[in-house]
Amino acid sequence: MRIRVADLDPQGVQVALDAGAAWAREAVEGALDGPVLALDGLLTVRPVGPGVVAQGHARASVERSCDRCLAAVRLDLGGEVDLYFQPSPPVAVEREVALLPDDLDLGFLEDGELDLGAVVAEFFLLEAPAVLRCGEGSVARLEEGTCTPPAAAPPADQEPDPRFAALKAFKSR
Ligand SMILES: [Zn+2]
Numbered sequence: 001m002r003i004r005v006a007d008l009d010p011q012g013v014q015v016a017l018d019a020g021a022a023w024a025r026e027a028v029e030g031a032l033d034g035p036v037l038a039l040d041g042l043l044t045v046r047p048v049g050p051g052v053v054a055q056g057h058a059r060a061s062v063e064r065s066c067d068r069c070l071a072a073v074r075l076d077l078g079g080e081v082d083l084y085f086q087p088s089p090p091v092a093v094e095r096e097v098a099l100l101p102d103d104l105d106l107g108f109l110e111d112g113e114l115d116l117g118a119v120v121a122e123f124f125l126l127e128a129p130a131v132l133r134c135g136e137g138s139v140a141r142l143e144e145g146t147c148t149p150p151a152a153a154p155p156a157d158q159e160p161d162p163r164f165a166a167l168k169a170f171k172s173r
Pocket residue numbers: 066067068069070071133134146147148
């Protein structure tokens with residue numbers, strides 16, 4: 001979903017997020033890398049100077065797998081959205097960015113348009129944890145059992161995996 005910045009009223013436009021909106025669902029799936037279980041939120045997009053801000057809130061749940069035990073888990077993320085998007089004259093960008101506070105989350109408009117899918121994706125990318133483990137923070141286990149790694153490593157005297165041999169040959173080239 002795209003918004004032409006030139007068409008925006010000063011008070012902006014409100015956009016609801018839900019799992020029924022294909023653009024929003026796809027943005028979340030792309031950012032969080034799993035099927036969407038739930039999605040809701042409300043964003044207000046309004047012009048600020050030459051750019052726009054997207055503010056409001058968003059929440060999403062996606063299904064992933066635990067990085068430790070590989071069990072299915074639900075990742076719940078959400079919070080306040082406050083993102084700024086500015087026009088992107090490629091040459092001026094570096095200089096302008098240097099003048100902005102380090103912690104400001106910043107994106108760019110494309111041909112005077114804001115891609116709302118990119119807004120949603122950026123928000124959830126910023127929220128996502130680097131590692132997913134059962135029961136940690138926003139990660140809930142979806143199946144019975146405990147978080148233990150699936151299989152023990154093969155004994156040291158076993159034949160090495162032929163794929164590693166191939167990798168070794170590749171590396172020594
Ligand atoms: Zn686990």
